Amino acid sequence: MKGIFVTGTDTGVGKTIVSCGIAAVLKERMLDVGVYKPLLSGISREHAESDTSLLKQMSQTTLSHEEITPFEFAEPLAPLVAARLEERKMFLEDVLAHWERVKEKHEFFIVEGAGGISVPLGEDFLVSDLIKALQLPLLIVSRPNLGTINHTFLTVQYAKSMGLPIAGIVINGRSEHPDIAEVTSPKLMEDMCGVPILGMLPKLEKVTKEKVQSMIQVYLDMPLLLSRLKVDGASDQEVRLT
Numbered sequence: 024m025k026g027i028f029v030t031g032t033d034t035g036v037g038k039t040i041v042s043c044g045i046a047a048v049l050k051e052r053m054l055d056v057g058v059y060k061p062l063l064s065g066i067s068r069e070h071a072e073s074d075t076s077l078l079k080q081m082s083q084t085t086l087s088h089e090e091i092t093p094f095e096f097a098e099p100l101a102p103l104v105a106a107r108l109e110e111r112k113m114f115l116e117d118v119l120a121h122w123e124r125v126k127e128k129h130e131f132f133i134v135e136g137a138g139g140i141s142v143p144l145g146e147d148f149l150v151s152d153l154i155k156a157l158q159l160p161l162l163i164v165s166r167p168n169l170g171t172i173n174h175t176f177l178t179v180q181y182a183k184s185m186g187l188p189i190a191g192i193v194i195n196g197r198s199e200h201p202d203i204a205e206v207t208s209p210k211l212m213e214d215m216c217g218v219p220i221l222g223m224l225p226k227l228e229k230v231t232k233e234k235v236q237s238m239i240q241v242y243l244d245m246p247l248l249l250s251r252l253k254v255d256g257a258s259d260q261e262v263r264l265t
């Protein structure tokens with residue numbers, strides 16, 4: 024099993040949208056792709072707008088909502104906090120035990136955490152601990168606007184300090200008329216972080232399945248992403264796992 028862990032510099036930066044678009048593009052290229060969003064807070068996994076449902080729909084996985092998201096919490100908070108409000112205790116081994124049952128059901132998995140890389144998921148683990156345990160390379164989703172240099176650099180440095188391999192950065196939600204900060208930040212971020220920017224995705228006027236998929240097709244350097252994941256898919260036809 025190969026895959027990627029999609030994290031971000033914050034909550035709401037577009038991890039789910041980016042994951043959905045990548046899943047749909049890979050599925051179209053005949054890759055057997057699954058999705059995993061183990062902890063969800065603030066919305067029911069069956070809700071049509073939940074990360075779980077969006078990821079399921081775009082990847083066309085046959086995994087159930089429960090297989091994609093074994094743990095859900097009512098309040099829209101860091102999962103650790105949301106779980107404690109329900110007097111529940113989550114541990115890393117709970118997630119890993121579930122992952123063992125799911126991970127062989129697809130050849131390639133796109134995994135999404137919750138919020139940014141150091142969000143506490145359970146009593147004994149942060150998002151970064153889950154990434155380390157799953158041994159998947161990271162894709163970091165960043166905002167395009169002023170402030171993103173600092174957030175992105177901190178995320179990259181923290182990932183490196185944990186020994187987590189980083190496939191690349193994706194800047195999501197660029198405005199049609201980017202200001203001077205949006206124009207100048209990407210190159211500097213790449214230089215400071217020593218990690219390639221794999222795409223700069225526009226802010227869509229309307230978020231639909233088709234538009235998200237075509238946004239990834241047009242603006243994400245999929246051959247570079249796949250080569251950094253060591254997946255054989257440089258052609259724009261079929262993607263093969265080697």
Ligand SMILES: Nc1ncnc2c1ncn2[C@@H]1O[C@H](COP(=O)(O)OP(=O)(O)OP(=O)(O)O)[C@@H](O)[C@H]1O
Nearest residue numbers: 034035036037038039040137138196225226227230
């Ligand atoms: N490129 C884009 N163009 C337009 N809207 C976008 C774009 N990317 C994300 N959005 C919207 O921004 C909101 C947040 O995106 P998304 O849910 O993907 O963030 P997230 O990082 O997964 O958040 P969370 O931490 O809650 O999982 C959503 O309403 C989504 O539709």
Ligand SMILES: C[C@H](N)[C@H](N)CCCCCC(=O)O
Nearest residue numbers: 034064065099100101137138
């Ligand atoms: C509920 C929300 N949409 C996310 N899934 C959880 C974000 C937790 C962020 C915690 C924090 O960094 O302060």
Ligand SMILES: [Mg+2]
Nearest residue numbers: 038039074135
């Ligand atoms: Mg999300």
